[in-house]
Amino acid sequence: MTKNLKRYWLIWKLLAANALQETFVNRGSNILFMIGKIFRLAMTLFLLFLIKSRVKEFAGYTTDEIVIFFLTYQFIDVLAQVAYRGVYIFTHYVRHGEFDFVLTKPLSPLFQALTGKPDFNDALFIIPTTILSIWIVMQLEVNITLASFLWYLLLVANGLLIATSLHILILCLGILTTEIDSATWLYRDLMQLGRFPVNIYLEPVRLVLFFLVPVGMMITIPSEVLLNRPPTYSVILATLFGVGFFWFSLRAWRWSLKQYSSASS
Amino acid sequence: MKSLRKYWSLLKISWETGLVYRVNILLWRFRQFLLTLMSLTLWTVIFGSADEVFSYTNAQMITYIFVASVAQSIILATALNGLARTVYTGELSNVLVKPVSVYLYLAAQDVADKLKNFGFIIFESLGLYLIFQPPLVIPSAAIATLFVLWLIGGAVLNFLITLLFGAIGFWSPDIWGPRFLFFMIVSFTAGNLYPLDILPEVLTRVLFLTPFPYFAYMQSQLFLGRIDSSETLLHSAVLAFWIVVFAIIVKIVWGRGIRSYSAQGH
Numbered sequence: 001m002t003k004n005l006k007r008y009w010l011i012w013k014l015l016a017a018n019a020l021q022e023t024f025v026n027r028g029s030n031i032l033f034m035i036g037k038i039f040r041l042a043m044t045l046f047l048l049f050l051i052k053s054r055v056k057e058f059a060g061y062t063t064d065e066i067v068i069f070f071l072t073y074q075f076i077d078v079l080a081q082v083a084y085r086g087v088y089i090f091t092h093y094v095r096h097g098e099f100d101f102v103l104t105k106p107l108s109p110l111f112q113a114l115t116g117k118p119d120f121n122d123a124l125f126i127i128p129t130t131i132l133s134i135w136i137v138m139q140l141e142v143n144i145t146l147a148s149f150l151w152y153l154l155l156v157a158n159g160l161l162i163a164t165s166l167h168i169l170i171l172c173l174g175i176l177t178t179e180i181d182s183a184t185w186l187y188r189d190l191m192q193l194g195r196f197p198v199n200i201y202l203e204p205v206r207l208v209l210f211f212l213v214p215v216g217m218m219i220t221i222p223s224e225v226l227l228n229r230p231p232t233y234s235v236i237l238a239t240l241f242g243v244g245f246f247w248f249s250l251r252a253w254r255w256s257l258k259q260y261s262s263a264s265s
Numbered sequence: 266m267k268s269l270r271k272y273w274s275l276l277k278i279s280w281e282t283g284l285v286y287r288v289n290i291l292l293w294r295f296r297q298f299l300l301t302l303m304s305l306t307l308w309t310v311i312f313g314s315a316d317e318v319f320s321y322t323n324a325q326m327i328t329y330i331f332v333a334s335v336a337q338s339i340i341l342a343t344a345l346n347g348l349a350r351t352v353y354t355g356e357l358s359n360v361l362v363k364p365v366s367v368y369l370y371l372a373a374q375d376v377a378d379k380l381k382n383f384g385f386i387i388f389e390s391l392g393l394y395l396i397f398q399p400p401l402v403i404p405s406a407a408i409a410t411l412f413v414l415w416l417i418g419g420a421v422l423n424f425l426i427t428l429l430f431g432a433i434g435f436w437s438p439d440i441w442g443p444r445f446l447f448f449m450i451v452s453f454t455a456g457n458l459y460p461l462d463i464l465p466e467v468l469t470r471v472l473f474l475t476p477f478p479y480f481a482y483m484q485s486q487l488f489l490g491r492i493d494s495s496e497t498l499l500h501s502a503v504l505a506f507w508i509v510v511f512a513i514i515v516k517i518v519w520g521r522g523i524r525s526y527s528a529q530g531h
Contacts (some may be wrong), residue, residue: 028442029441039453183292189300200307
């Protein structure tokens with residue numbers, strides 16, 4: 001087990017080194033990407049604080065609490081991008097038959113498809129933004145305790161497990177249809193709905209965001225728990241859901257691998 | 266007349282090409298629908314605890330977001346996001362060797378894409394209207410005509426800026442960085458998420474030194490009757506000014522680009 005983990009770590013380091021070199025080759029573009037992301041974060045926070053200056057409370061939450069939801073979204077979303085950017089280029093390998101080479105190697109094809117191209121632009125972005133987020137949280141008037149913070153960490157990990165599952169399901173779609181661009185961007189847009197508590201949306205959008213594309217389980221529940229508010233669904237349900245969803249995505253992956261026809265090679 | 270027929274045929278072909286990947290179109294429109302839904306929901310809940318915010322009433326704000334989303338969908342929809350790649354990979358040669366104007370060829374593609382989007386916007390707007398029921402006051406014929414002209418003006422402006430981004434492909438394969446930054450700036454400065462006049466005055470003044478308010482904000486304010494006649498004249502002139510400025514820049518940049526174009530890969 002330890003030997004296996006060590007082997008995968010070494011392989012990931014190699015893949016990461018390649019991705020890092022690529023980032024430096026396209027440094028001009030990457031700097032502009034970084035500026036764009038900083039601009040988006042700065043403007044969203046600016047707007048939230050602008051709203052705070054006029055409205056103290058909305059949808060049953062104080063504006064400070066809404067900022068927590070946004071920062072949680074920001075953290076989980078960017079971390080998933082750092083780890084799973086490879087998913088975005090997966091269909092290229094399927095369409096060109098290069099996925100065959102992945103399958104012939106004595107490695108998990110899921111590992112390579114998911115983590116084959118870590119995003120260093122986002123990795124560089126997440127460090128200062130996390131520090132900034134912690135500083136912002138310290139300035140907010142919110143009720144956070146050590147216990148709620150520890151539960152929050154557990155639920156954020158659960159959120160990342162759900163994010164992993166969603167990326168695996170997108171990979172399955174890639175094998176079955178060889179076209180996932182729209183599905184990937186739809187996932188990103190649905191994630192954006194989680195910038196605010198999912199409870200604010202009308203049914204059936206709310207139900208979809210809790211159980212179909214479970215952005216609510218990933219972002220809303222951890223934020224509610226951190227703020228010592230009664231969560232919309234219990235922590236146990238959220239955790240069981242996360243584990244169940246991950247199990248389902250692995251089953252779907254195994255099934256879709258059997259459907260892979262290697263047509264283009 | 267004969268040459269017009271040529272572009273009409275191009276438009277029809279672009280229309281049909283645009284409808285090949287139907288699921289992609291549906292998903293793209295669904296994403297736009299979701300973003301407007303988020304914006305409308307957010308402002309609805311913000312007004313749940315206050316009668317007036319940033320000198321807008323609930324009804325005024327919801328109507329504003331509704332109109333701005335429609336305006337932005339029409340103005341910013343484009344089939345030319347991959348233009349720089351077309352240039353860089355040498356695929357542009359396929360257009361250059363044809364007896365057509367490159368600009369009109371690309372314009373035909375863009376118009377076909379806008380028409381396709383417009384068809385969907387009608388249904389989406391109907392759905393959003395039924396959910397949020399914004400109080401819409403139909404403007405006078407004069408304002409309605411000017412509104413359509415400003416929409417066309419905004420679309421032309423966006424087309425010219427898209428051509429400029431496409432021209433990057435003449436010199437560099439690094440295309441997506443500048444485009445992404447532009448997307449980010451437009452999404453916060455066009456006024457489809459919030460009216461620009463809620464921002465601090467100094468920021469609003471700075472924004473009005475750029476063409477961004479003409480991508481949705483000004484059209485929406487005109488439709489809602491929040492601009493008086495003297496301002497209408499001024500903003501029509503400013504919009505025309507930006508179009509002329511960008512048309513000149515496009516002419517110069519594309520002229521230079523075509524001269525250095527090596528049809529790499531072809």
